[in-house]
Amino acid sequence: MMHNTVDKIEYVSFLEHKGRFKGLFSWIFATDHKRIALLYLYAIGTFFFVGAILGLLMRLELIAPGETIMKPQTYNGIFTVHGIIMIFMVVIPGLSAVFGNFFLPILIGAKDVAFPKLNLFSWWVFIFGSVLAIASQFMKNGPPDTGWTFYAPYSTATGTNVITATTAAFVLGFSSILTGLNFLVTIHQMRAPGMKFFNMPLFPWAIYATAWIQLLATPIIGITLLMLIAERLFGIGFFNPDLGGDPILFQHLFWIYSHPAVYVMILPAMGVITEIIPTFCQRRVYGYKAIALSSVAIAGVGFLVWGHHMYTSGMSNQARWFFSLLTFVVAVPSAIKVFNWISTMYKGSIDLKPPFLYAVSFIFLFIIGGTTGLLLGSIATNVQVHDTAFVVAHFHYIIFGGMGFAFFAAIHYWLPKMYGKMYNFKRANIAWAIIFVGFNLLYFPQFILGFQGMPRRYFDYLPQFQTGEVISTIGGIILVSGFIFMVYNLVMGVRKGEPAPANPWNGSTLEWQIPSPPPTENFDEVPVIKKNPYDYI
C-alpha cells in the first residue's frame, strides 16, 4: 500500500503559494494550471446555477397548460439563453477546462501545460464571452429567441439581440480553440520520461481526442456565426432564400461544428469514468488500447455524422441515408467503452463510494441516452420524433446524465486532491440519490411526451400532456434541491472537512503519488514512467 507515504513532508501547496501578486490578483492573474482550473470551476459552477434557474423557470411555466408565470416571448428568450449558457459556457468547456487543466499535466508527469500564459488568456477570453452572452439577455432589444441553434432564416430576421449572442459564442469559441491547442502541445511535448502514448492514463487520452475536435471544429462555427452577422448587418444573402441564399447551408455549417461539439462534451466525461472505475474496483482497465483508440475513433467519425440533425430539413435523400449509416457506425466505439467499463468491474472488489456511485449512474444514463440516439439516427423513427420532447430527453440524458454526472463524479473523486480536504460521505450519498431520482423524474416523461407528439420549445400544450409535464416539473424541483445539497456538502468539506491523505482511494495514477493539495510545481523530481498507469490485479 502506498497510503500516506508522502503526507509528512513539509511543502507549500499551490493554494498557499506566494507569487507575484496578493489576494484576488494572485488568482485572476495566476498562470499555474491548478489555479486556472479552480477559476474555471468557480465561473462554470456559477453559470451552471444561472442556467439551472432558467431551466426551472421553464418547467414552472409548463406546470399547467396556458400562460402560468411568463409570456410566450419571455419563454422563447429563456430557452435560448438557457441553451447558450449550458452548451457554450458549461458543458463544452466544463470537464476539459476544469479537470483537464488541473489533472492533465499531473497525470502525464508535467509541471504545467505547455503555454501557461496562453492558458490564463483563454480563461479571460472565456469570461469576456460569457459576459457578452449574459448581456444579450438584458440588452434593449430583448433576449435572442432563436434557440441555441440560431437557425436561419429566422435568425437573420428577428429583431432580438442575436448579434450579441452570436458574438459571444464566437468569442467563447476562441477560448475553446486556445485550450485545445494548449493541451495538444502539452501532450505531445511534456510527457514525463518513459511515458509513451500507450502509457498515458486514459483521461489524458480522452482530453487528447477532445483537443483535436476543439482545434479543428470550432473555427467552423466561428465562420458560420460571422456569416450570420454579416447577413444581418449588410444584407448579404448567404442563408436567406429571399436574397438568393440557402437556409439549409446554415444547418450544414452549424452542425458540422455542433455535432463534433457534443463529443467535446462527452469524451472527457468518458475519460473521467475510465479513471474512476479501475480505482474503485481495484482492477486493471479491461482493454486499455480499445478505450484509448475508441476515443480517437469517436473524434474522427464524429466529424462525419452531422446530417442526422437535418433529416427533415429538405436535404437530399442520398445524404440522408449516408448520414444515417455513419451515425450507426459512430455508436460502435461508444458501445466498446461501455463494454470495457463493465468488464473492468467484473470480479473487482467494488467499493461503493460517492465517486463510484456517480460513475455507475453515468453508465446507466449514458446507455439510455445512447440507445435513444440510435432511435433518432434511423430516418423513419426520426421523422416521427424530430423536434419533439423526445429529442430534449435524449440529449439531456446524454449531456446531463452523461457529462453532468461525470462532472459530479470527477469533483467527488478529485476534490480531496484539489483542496486537501474530505467531504462527508453520508451526505454525498444522500445528495446523489436525490439527484438521480430528480433527474429521471424530470427527463424520462419527456421521452413519452415526445412520442405522443409534444413539440419542443413550446410554451403551451394540450391538456392531454399535463400529467407528464407535471411529473417532469416535480422532478426538476427535486433535482435542483439535490444539486444545492451536493454543493453545500462539498463546500462544507472544503471549509471544515477532515484533511485528506495523499491517496484516499488507493489509486495508482500519478496524481495520487503527490501530496494533497499538490505543490505548485506538482513534482519534486520529474517522475520516470516504467509501466502502465493502472497497476492493479
Place this chain on the structure above:
Amino acid sequence: MANNSSHITDYKVLTRVLLVLMFCTFLTISITSYNLAAFTVTIALLIAGFKSFLVLSYFMHLKYESLLLRILVSIVFVLFALIVLITFIDYSYR
C-alpha cells in the same frame, strides 16, 4: 520526450520557394483571362493548394518535423476534403 532539434533552412532554399510562390500567384491571376468555365475555380484551388503545401513544408518547417506530426497535419486536410465531399452528397442530389 519530444525532439528538441531545430532546423535552420538555407536562405537560398527559402528564396527559391518564395519565387515559386510568386510565380503561382501570377499564374492564378493570369488564368482568369482564359475562359475555362467550371475549371477556372478548380485550377485556382489546385494552385492555392500547392502554395499552402509549400508554405507548410518550408516556411513552417513541416518537412523537417517527425513523421507523426506530418501524418497528423495531413489527416486534417483529408478530413476537410471529406467534409466538403459529404456536404456535396446533399447539394448534388437535391
